[in-house]
Amino acid sequence: MADPSDQWHDNIGGDATIGGKRVSFYVDRECILxxxxxxxxxxxxxxxxxxxxxICFKQPADxxxxxxxYEAMENCPVEAIGDDG
Ligand code: SF4
Known part of the structure; x- marks a missing residue:
């Protein structure tokens, strides 16, 4: 499971609210590229x-x-993607 305290410094950060749901995606240091x-x-x-x-360079816009x-997060082989929303 991704750890927000171990995320890469160059993720875009911030958050987005879509359909009333707040999300904030990031990639942590488990990423194997x-x-x-x-x-x-x-x-x-x-x-x-x-x-x-x-990295997550942009939060989802729609x-x-x-x-x-979510598809990316579910398919990451090392669970390096998190949603801190
Ligand atoms: S899917 Fe996971 S391991 Fe692969 S590049 Fe993306 S964050 Fe890194």
Missing amino acids: CSVCSDCAPKNFRMSEEEDHD AEELRQC
Whole structure:
């Protein structure tokens, strides 16, 4: 399970409220850079500038992006994605 106290410093942070639900996605240091999340939710996750981990670079803007973010979180092989909303 992802740990918000162990998240990468370069996640975008902040939060989003969609359909009355508040979410705040992040990637923690368990990330193994497999690119599953950036494939599932390319509008929200990408590789970091350092190119050694992925980050959440934008919180979801609508229901479709939210669905993709949850898909990324559920499919991350090391549970490095969390929702601190
Ligand atoms: S799916 Fe998980 S392990 Fe893979 S790049 Fe994304 S955060 Fe990292």
